[in-house]
Amino acid sequence: MRVISLINQKGGVAKTTSTLSLASALSKLQKKVLVIDIDPQGNATTGAGINKTELKATTFDLLLRSNQIEECVTNNGVYDIVGTTIELASAEYEMFNRFLRESLLRKKLQDKKNYDFILIDCPPSLSLLTINALVASDEVLIPVAPEPFALEGISQLINTIIKIREINENLEIKSVFITKFDQRKKTNIEIKEGLEKMFKDKLSKTIIRISSDIEKGQFINKDIYEYNPKCNAAIDYMNLAKELI
Ligand SMILES: Nc1ncnc2c1ncn2[C@@H]1O[C@H](COP(=O)(O)OP(=O)(O)OP(=O)(O)O)[C@@H](O)[C@H]1O
Numbered sequence: 001m002r003v004i005s006l007i008n009q010k011g012g013v014a015k016t017t018s019t020l021s022l023a024s025a026l027s028k029l030q031k032k033v034l035v036i037d038i039d040p041q042g043n044a045t046t047g048a049g050i051n052k053t054e055l056k057a058t059t060f061d062l063l064l065r066s067n068q069i070e071e072c073v074t075n076n077g078v079y080d081i082v083g084t085t086i087e088l089a090s091a092e093y094e095m096f097n098r099f100l101r102e103s104l105l106r107k108k109l110q111d112k113k114n115y116d117f118i119l120i121d122c123p124p125s126l127s128l129l130t131i132n133a134l135v136a137s138d139e140v141l142i143p144v145a146p147e148p149f150a151l152e153g154i155s156q157l158i159n160t161i162i163k164i165r166e167i168n169e170n171l172e173i174k175s176v177f178i179t180k181f182d183q184r185k186k187t188n189i190e191i192k193e194g195l196e197k198m199f200k201d202k203l204s205k206t207i208i209r210i211s212s213d214i215e216k217g218q219f220i221n222k223d224i225y226e227y228n229p230k231c232n233a234a235i236d237y238m239n240l241a242k243e244l245i
C-alpha cells in the first residue's frame, strides 16, 4: 500500500483534478484505489460523482470520531472515496486540543493493506488538515500550474515537508509535475524551464496538457475516462499513473 498526498498550498493548480484522474487511471490499470477528500471544499467528493447529502460518515468522522475507514467509504463504480462536507472546515478547531493532533489520519490508515494506492486530495493551505495528510503519507506529488506566481510558496512547501520528516521520517517527494500546460504560451515554456532548474530529476517527464474537456466533464461530474479518454489530459494522466507504478 502506498499513501500519496497531492499537495500545493496554491489554489487552483489541479490538485483535485489530478487526484481524481490518477484514481481513475490507476483503477484502469487494475489497482485498488481509495481517495480521501481532506479539503473542506469537497471538490473531490462532488467530482467523484458523490452526493454529499447521502454520506453516512465523512473525513470529519474519520479524523475526529471513532469511525474506521470501512464505515466512511463510498464506491463510485471506479474507486473508493472517503467524502467530505463543509463540516470539515470546523475540524481544525476541534483537532487543535487533541493529543497527537498531527497523527489522527495516520492512526486510521494503519494496516489498510487492501488498497494499492490511497490518494489524498489536500486543501490549498498548509493547515492542520494538510499536516495530517502529510504525516499519514509515504509520498507527495506536487502539481504546479504554469501561471504567474507559480513558484512562489514552493520553498515554504518544501520546508514544511522537511519539518514533517521529524515525525514521518520516510516521507518522500515522489515528483513535481506540470499541469494545464499550454505549449503555445511562452510563459508556460519559461516556467517549465524554471521548474527544471529548481527540481531537476524530481520534475516529472510527464506533463499534463491543457484540455477543455477536463472542465466540461467536471461540470457534469463525469470521470474524464468516461467523458473523453482520448483528450490530451486523459492520455497524460494515464502516463503519469504508469510512471507512478
Ligand atoms: N489539464 C487541464 N486542462 C484544463 N483545465 C484544467 C486542467 N486541469 C485542471 N483544470 C481546471 O483548473 C481548475 C482548477 O482545478 P482543480 O480544482 O483541480 O484545482 P485545485 O488545485 O484542486 O484547486 P483548489 O486549490 O481550490 O483545491 C478547474 O476549473 C479545472 O477544471
Ligand SMILES: [Mg+2]
Binding pocket: 015, 016, 017, 039, 043, 044, 121, 122
Ligand atoms: Mg482542490
